[in-house]
Amino acid sequence: MSDECNRVTVLGGGSFGTALASIAADNGFEVRQWLRDPELAAQINREHRNGRYLPDYAINPAVSAYTQLSEALEGSGLVLVAIPSKGFRDVVRQARPWLDPECILVSTTKGIQEEGFKLMSQILEEETGGRHIGVLSGPNLASEVAERQLTATVIASHDPLTRTRVQTALGCDYFRVYASNDRYGVELGGALKNIYAIAAGMAAALGMGENTRSMLMTRALAEMSRFAVAQGANPMTFLGLAGVGDLIVTCSSNLSRNYRVGFALGEGRNLDEAIESLGQVAEGVNTVRLVRDMARQEGVYMPLAEGLYQVLFRDVPARDMARLLMLGEQSSDVEFVLSRENVQRDHRDSGDENG
Numbered sequence: 002m003s004d005e006c007n008r009v010t011v012l013g014g015g016s017f018g019t020a021l022a023s024i025a026a027d028n029g030f031e032v033r034q035w036l037r038d039p040e041l042a043a044q045i046n047r048e049h050r051n052g053r054y055l056p057d058y059a060i061n062p063a064v065s066a067y068t069q070l071s072e073a074l075e076g077s078g079l080v081l082v083a084i085p086s087k088g089f090r091d092v093v094r095q096a097r098p099w100l101d102p103e104c105i106l107v108s109t110t111k112g113i114q115e116e117g118f119k120l121m122s123q124i125l126e127e128e129t130g131g132r133h134i135g136v137l138s139g140p141n142l143a144s145e146v147a148e149r150q151l152t153a154t155v156i157a158s159h160d161p162l163t164r165t166r167v168q169t170a171l172g173c174d175y176f177r178v179y180a181s182n183d184r185y186g187v188e189l190g191g192a193l194k195n196i197y198a199i200a201a202g203m204a205a206a207l208g209m210g211e212n213t214r215s216m217l218m219t220r221a222l223a224e225m226s227r228f229a230v231a232q233g234a235n236p237m238t239f240l241g242l243a244g245v246g247d248l249i250v251t252c253s254s255n256l257s258r259n260y261r262v263g264f265a266l267g268e269g270r271n272l273d274e275a276i277e278s279l280g281q282v283a284e285g286v287n288t289v290r291l292v293r294d295m296a297r298q299e300g301v302y303m304p305l306a307e308g309l310y311q312v313l314f315r316d317v318p319a320r321d322m323a324r325l326l327m328l329g330e331q332s333s334d335v336e337f338v339l340s341r342e343n344v345q346r347d348h349r350d351s352g353d354e355n356g
């Protein structure tokens with residue numbers, strides 16, 4: 002990165018924003034982190050610790066926290082936006098007057114806006130008209146990144162400058178940044194996997210086994226890529242870190258907030274209690290509703306998303322739903338090899354009405 006772009010700004014004072022700020026600082030950049038809470042900002046500046054979201058991890062002292070967007074964004078060549086989807090547009094709108102028109106703008110948020118089914122990079126584009134827009138997504142549990150566990154991620158952008166700048170700013174010996182030009186697919190992968198992490202947490206709490214988890218994750222991948230193809234994305238992207246990679250980590254780890262919400266539901270708490278006890282954002286709760294509605298509208302077959310929706314919002318017991326899903330139509334394993342329509346036709350031709 003050139004000298005004038007030596008400053009990186011992170012918008013958001015949560016766990017992921019804090020972890021990313023620390024990486025850029027480890028790489029020698031001058032990092033400014035913007036957050037709303039003045040006490041938390043003061044603690045980051047004084048103790049180099051984020052006591053609210055990452056209490057057990059040291060932050061690189063080269064990260065300075067600010068509560069004024071004008072100060073946080075001054076002279077910044079790269080802006081990482083780590084604000085939950087509900088507040089994302091609002092924050093970008095507030096930031097707009099202070100953004101350098103040529104700065105690189107990257108969303109790290111794995112969610113969908115209800116109005117218009119917009120992904121966060123689309124909001125960045127709409128609100129700023131910027132030319133250098135990207136998405137960072139992958140199997141990146143914030144606390145593991147903060148403790149410098151070896152991790153990989155994806156920077157996705159149509160713009161080569163955005164890809165290389167982010168690789169330079171964040172790539173290091175514990176954080177490897179792979180490039181993609183399928184921004185939509187990478188971003189959709191990050192948002193969709195949260196749905197299945199809730200289901201996986203629920204299955205674990207219900208005592209379901211490893212076979213079940215493997216089935217759930219693999220069928221989730223089939224469902225995610227089916228939806229993505231219907232939306233115009235490249236299904237091959239789902240073979241990468243932002244697809245299957247993120248699905249594996251989020252469906253397997255108690256460190257995932259979405260998994261934890263599912264686990265709490267599986268233990269018998271209701272949705273409000275599960276969200277309340279988490280105290281942080283679990284994007285999947287909102288995403289499942291939006292994706293389920295979109296799938297119905299577009300005629301995309303998504304039995305897992307539909308089933309989870311029924312459990313979350315229609316009080317169907319999770320165990321009953323799991324049994325019901327097992328009795329759904331016998332279908333194709335990999336539908337890009339043998340299509341679902343072919344399997345259905347084979348059943349019809351053989352006179353088997355259960356196909």
Ligand SMILES: NC(=O)C1=CN([C@@H]2O[C@H](COP(=O)(O)OP(=O)(O)OC[C@H]3O[C@@H](n4cnc5c(N)ncnc54)[C@H](O)[C@@H]3O)[C@@H](O)[C@H]2O)C=CC1
Nearest residue numbers: 014015016017018083085088109110111141142143281282
């Ligand atoms: N935590 C993780 O392991 C990872 C999170 N992500 C994504 O990063 C995004 C941000 O998440 P985290 O940092 O984890 O969230 P978090 O729940 O740890 O913190 C969210 C932060 O955003 C702030 N915030 C919320 N609404 C705001 C608004 N309207 N204006 C200003 N600040 C606002 C909160 O005060 C808090 O500082 C999420 O969408 C998540 O999908 C992505 C990869 C890993």
Ligand SMILES: O=C(CO)COP(=O)(O)O
Nearest residue numbers: 139140141142257258259
């Ligand atoms: O996206 C994540 C890991 O890649 C974090 O997932 P949660 O939002 O479920 O914690």
